[in-house]
Amino acid sequence: xxxxxxxxxxMNGSLAANEALLSALAGGLPTALSSAPCDVAVCIPAPYFAxxxxxxxxxxxxxxxxxxxxxxxxxxxxxxxxxxxxxxxxDFACRYAIVGHSERRQYHGETDALVAAKAxxxxxVGITPIVCVGxxxxxxxxxxxxxxxxxxxxxxxxxxxxxxxxxxxxxEPVWAIGTGKTASPEEAQAVHAVLRxxxxxxxxxxxxxxxIYGGSMNAANxxxxxxxxxxxxxxxxxxxxxxxxxxxxxxxxxx
Ligand code: 13P
Numbered sequence: 001x002x003x004x005x006x007x008x009x010x011m012n013g014s015l016a017a018n019e020a021l022l023s024a025l026a027g028g029l030p031t032a033l034s035s036a037p038c039d040v041a042v043c044i045p046a047p048y049f050a051x052x053x054x055x056x057x058x059x060x061x062x063x064x065x066x067x068x069x070x071x072x073x074x075x076x077x078x079x080x081x082x083x084x085x086x087x088x089x090x091d092f093a094c095r096y097a098i099v100g101h102s103e104r105r106q107y108h109g110e111t112d113a114l115v116a117a118k119a120x121x122x123x124x125v126g127i128t129p130i131v132c133v134g135x136x137x138x139x140x141x142x143x144x145x146x147x148x149x150x151x152x153x154x155x156x157x158x159x160x161x162x163x164x165x166x167x168x169x170x171x172e173p174v175w176a177i178g179t180g181k182t183a184s185p186e187e188a189q190a191v192h193a194v195l196r197x198x199x200x201x202x203x204x205x206x207x208x209x210x211x212i213y214g215g216s217m218n219a220a221n222x223x224x225x226x227x228x229x230x231x232x233x234x235x236x237x238x239x240x241x242x243x244x245x246x247x248x249x250x251x252x253x254x255x
Contacts, residue, residue: 001208001232002039003038003210003212003233003253004038004039004040004041004210004232004233004234004253005038005233005246006040006041006042006098006130006212006233006234006235007041007042007043007236007241008043008070008098008235008236009042009043009070010237011045012045013044013048015048015051018048018051018052018055019051021243022042022055022059024243025042025243025247026060026061026065027061028243028244029061029064029065032247032250032254033064033250034254035251035254035255037254038233038254039066040064040066040250041065041066041067041068041095042066042067042068043068043069043097043098044067044068046070046089049094050092052067052092053067053092053093066095066096067093067095068094068095068130069089069094069096069098070097070098070101071084071097071099071101071104071118072084072086072089072099072121072122072129073085073086073118074118075117075121076121086121086122086125086127087125089122089125089127090125090127094127095128096127096130097118098129098132098170099115099118099119099130099132100112100118100131100152101132102132102134102172102174103177112154112156115152116155116156116158116159119131119156119167120159120160123160123166128168129168130168130170130212131153131156131167131170133148133149133153133169133170133171133172133195134148134149134172134214135173135174136174136175137174137175140173140175146191149191149195150195153169153198154198157199162203164203165199165206165208165209167209168209168210168212169199169209169210169211170211170213170214171191171192171211171212172215173191174215176214177214177216177237178216178237178238179216182215182216182218182221182225183213185224185225185227185228185231188213188225188228188231189228189229189230192213192228192231193229193230195211195230196209199211210232210233211231212231212232212233212234213231213234214234214237216237216238217239217249218239218249219244219245219248219249222234222248222249222253223255226253233253234249234253236249
């Protein structure tokens with residue numbers, strides 16, 4: 001299947017920095033995508049959506065980059081101060097929304113049920129949720145990795161029924177995020193296979209659900225991770241802010 005490389009800029013960027021990054025990305029993408037197709041997205045802070053749209057209108061190569069959000073409300077509209085609804089994201093032609101990133105679960109107390117509601121809101125307007133699951137270091141050391149990721153995914157399957165085949169699933173071991181420590185290709189593949197099997201029990205279309213890996217993926221390790229049979233792409237934090245590195249990862253995925 002076509003791989004997906006999605007950058008997660010997290011809370012980084014400015015009007016000037018974004019313009020520089022996106023124009024460099026637009027400049028390098030035609031070469032990076034020359035051998036094979038690859039879906040590319042950038043999940044940027046919501047205040048810059050209009051800037052992305054304006055730049056995309058003047059840089060044809062940015063048509064190859066889908067716009068993504070880093071979060072979405074679990075509610076559809078109303079008195080929820082500070083929240084951004086799925087319909088608002090859709091107004092800016094947003095194609096993806098990350099939900100359940102470990103930083104949201106950890107710093108904002110997001111529960112499995114809330115993450116499932118967020119995925120539901122995104123799907124309802126035709127935005128693909130990138131549902132993040134992953135264990136902490138303590139959970140891995142306690143031998144509960146499988147149990148944790150299955151519990152996190154089960155909540156999303158339960159709330160979304162047959163629409164589950166429309167999600168992108170991201171396995172992001174918390175201990176590998178921003179630490180420079182990557183899961184080995186074998187460790188990542190093992191968890192991806194567990195997740196694929198869980199999806200297969202819920203939908204006959206499990207084989208077409210993209211299961212992407214995130215956690216210190218970079219230009220040096222992308223190719224070997226992406227070569228695993230159940231790793232269908234990457235969710236890239238730090239390296240997505242360095243255009244040359246991000247383009248190398250796209251090239252590895254488009255090989
Ligand atoms: P890093 O690539 O910086 O480890 O971040 C991964 C991540 O959290 C992507 O969502």
